[in-house]
Amino acid sequence: MTHVLEARNLTRDYHIPGSLFKKAKTVHAVKGVSFSVDQGKTLAIVGESGCGKSTLARIVTMIDPATSGDMLIDGNKVDIAKERLTPEMRQKVQIVFQNPYGTLNPRKKIGEILTEPLIINTNMKADDRRDKAMAMLKKVGLEEKHYGRYPHMFSGGQRQRVAIARALMLNPRLLVLDEPVSALDLSVQAQVLNLLADLQDEFQLTYVFISHDLSVVRYIADDVMVMYYGEAVEYGSREEVFSDPKHNYTKTLFAATPRADVESIKARLARKNAA
Amino acid sequence: MAVAEIKTTKPQTGFAEFWFYFSRNKGAVMGLVFFLIILFVAVFAAFVAPHSPSVQNRDVLLLPPGWTQGGQWTYLLGTDAVGRDILSRLIYGARFSLFIGLVVVTLSVISGVLVGLIAGYFRGRTDTIIMRVMDIILAFPSLLLALVLVAVLGPGLVNAMIAISLVNLPHFVRLTRAAVMSERTKDYVIASRVAGAGTMRLMFLTILPNCLAPLIVQATLAFSAAILDAAALGFLGMGAQPPTPEWGTMLAEAREFIQRAWWVVTFPGVAILVTVIAINLMGDGLRDALDPKLKRS
Amino acid sequence: MSLFEIENLVVEFQTAAGPFRAVDGVSMKVNAGEVLAIVGESGSGKSVSMLAAMGLLPWTAKVTADKLLFNGIDLLGLSPSDRRKIVGKDIAMIFQEPVASLNPCFTVGFQIEEVLRIHLGLDKKARRARAIELFDLVGIPNPAERLGHFPHQMSGGQCQRVMIAIALSCNPKLLIADEPTTALDVTIQKQILDLLMRLQAEHGMGLIIITHNMGVVAETADRVIVQYKGRKIEEADVLSLFESPKSEYTRALLSALPDNATGDRLPTIAEFLSDDQIFAGAVR
Secondary structure, three states: OOOOEEEEEEEEEEEEOOOOOOOOEEEEEEEEEEEEEOOOOEEEEEOOOOOOHHHHHHHHOOOOOOOEEEEEEOOEEOOOOOOOOOHHHHHHEEEEOOOOOOOOOOOOOHHHHHHHHHHHHOOOOHHHHHHHHHHHHHHOOOOHHHOOOOHHHOOHHHHHHHHHHHHHOOOOOEEEEEOOOOOOOHHHHHHHHHHHHHHHHHHOOEEEEEEOOHHHHHHHOOEEEEEEOOEEEEEEEHHHHHHOOOOHHHHHHHHHOOOOOHHHHHHHHHHHHHO | OOOOOOOOOOOOOHHHHHHHHHHOOHHHHHHHHHHHHHHHHHHOHHHHOOOOOOOOOHHHOOOOOOOOOOOOOOOOOOEOOOOOEHHHHHHHHHHHHHHHHHHHHHHHHHHHHHHHHHHHHHOHHHHHHHHHHHHHHHHOOHHHHHHHHHHHHOOOHHHHHHHHHHHHHHHHHHHHHHHHHHHHOOHHHHHHHHOOOOHHHHHHHHHHHHHHHHHHHHHHHHHHHHHHHHHHHHHOOOOOOOOOOOHHHHHHHOHHHOOOOHHHHHHHHHHHHHHHHHHHHHHHHHHHHHOHHHOOO | OOOEEEEEEEEEEEEOOEEEEEEEEEEEEEOOOOEEEEEEOOOOOHHHHHHHHHOOOOOOEEEEOOEEEEOOEEOOOOOHHHHHHHEOOOEEEEOOOHHHHOOOOOOHHHHHHHHHHHHHOOOHHHHHHHHHHHHHHOOOOOHHHHOOOOHHHOOHHHHHHHHHHHHHOOOOOEEEEEOOOOOOOHHHHHHHHHHHHHHHHHHOOEEEEEEOOHHHHHHHOOEEEEEEOOEEEEEEEHHHHHHOOOOHHHHHHHHOOHHHOOOOOOOOHHHHOOHHHHHHOOEO
């Protein structure tokens, strides 16, 4: 079965031109990353700032080209540096961003934001577009009355729902989610994660889920890839990575994540009383 | 599926929220009131003005204002050297000033925004070339440049307006370019790109509406600056030509009367002063109301 | 006598939509040497209550309280100049965005020496020596060299260490940390939290940590206060809170943690709790 997404040795270099005072520099943001994702599954990419995960997200979403390496979507090679994206390919991958407060155009109503992808890519009539947008709005848990409102009237969690709805308007095969719940409160995070799980079941979506929060990753991922300074230092199924991490960085990451369970608290209090 | 959480504060409509912040600035509200009065007077000049602005009455040459000795109440602000009522001329002159402000601002904004959009969106060499041209325009003292342009094109109100628009161009280009550059990298623009939006749609439908707030403020201030510049050009004889009752031209004609008939010089000057202050106060209030960083909560 | 005591704190803001109560009758006590965590989601008023206590809110905020005592001194009744003698010296605060909290125009050395000059009145040599000592204390390598660096030349974690050094420079009795690690990476977060706990134990300070991260609470707090929309919902020692939370809101918060997930879906608060129910279930 063809993978929905397959990456072979992707690299991305940024060339910073030199000036009178500085030498030219090349930043290797992504260094030879390979992975694949099957339909209906979630690949979680974990790493801290500067590890290249957002750069990788942009490559997968076909916003920026890779410097070298191959990327295949549904078995077709994609290289936006060489040829323009066809509308069919453009629709296959969509993205949801981290910051709910910058992700929606402040000057457009929710309905306009949702129908925009349809206006650009299809010949649907205005009524059909409105119906589809309304249906998607309800599917993400919002109501009809929200259709004509502006983004600033919504909370962070609601905006993220609209962003998810927008990403799904074109029926993509793959959804890239760049830290979609990091900026949300705990209770709202739970709602959005539930929504994502339901949508994945209903539409058989494939997710590439980027996060730095290991507890979220452990909850939703099927496969996990850990990135460090542009390289994939760990790659395997969720069970493998969490029960038996092989790379030192992965172990450090696990050790550093704060644990919110009763046993750890008891142990800490015991240590404190002994001291 | 869980119902989405509801926001606690009730949402305010755009205009009500805008008016709340605008009305906090008493100066701005006063400026707005004055401006509306001037607008009303200009539009209904035919009904408001007591006399015709161009009729010369040889019997009442250089009449002092109505409340002074020797003045007549029908000629409230006095008359000029050829017997025309100054108040009526000022009222009709308001039309010219507002017209000048409107035309100059429209020209500057449309061309400035277009050029700024292109510079800010495409960056690279296009941006560099455009900004260097703007720098050249900015390097000249604005009035001097306008004078030179009018001298080249020939004196007259229309040419004065074109000259002033060109001199104002760099300000709008810079403003638009800065706003475009800052909006361009935001997530919602990338989201539109990922949805397949092309360059035109991104520039005009996605980015431009979000750059309007500083533009509106600058346009308001440019309005008053245009009135001042046109008055200056008129004073120098390069703008509106007599007998047009434009305030600056009235000042030019009255130069020789500063000593013996102060009212011929003072009232056009006061008219310019009051209009410009009113519009600037309004512009300040607009900036405070539209700038989200200055918002109260 | 407790080190820091608030009773019935109310903070109201004037907004375009009418007065807004960010903090509605919150009370708490912190003793010397104790770590109190204030946990809540956004809009719970946790940061606002601490800023109000320090007098750091803008003039549009109205602050009232039955009691607002630090070491027995009434903070509400103080004149601004008297308050300035205490805030920054005996009460210190560190904030969420370390790079933004430092003045970008001045070196970090200048900023820490400024605090020493104003509060302790030390001369130039003594200031420099103390600054190097403090940078050493917070674990900044090459402290003498670092004094001449600007905030934008340093990473987030290092800037946060500088902030902690500035906060500790006058040996405060109480340190308030407002989401000190939220903007930092996980590995750096652990280092900063360990540093804070070590310094707290060494100096015997009272420490208030404001956070929305239950993991941070579990790893640092002695006692915990849970806030929701400006009101206190529950207060307990950390073990009791996690083992047997008494209010429904706290139970809902803990069950929403992905680590505690049972089954495919995470239980969400809106599914079974309204605002009124949350407030009614408050355990003061």
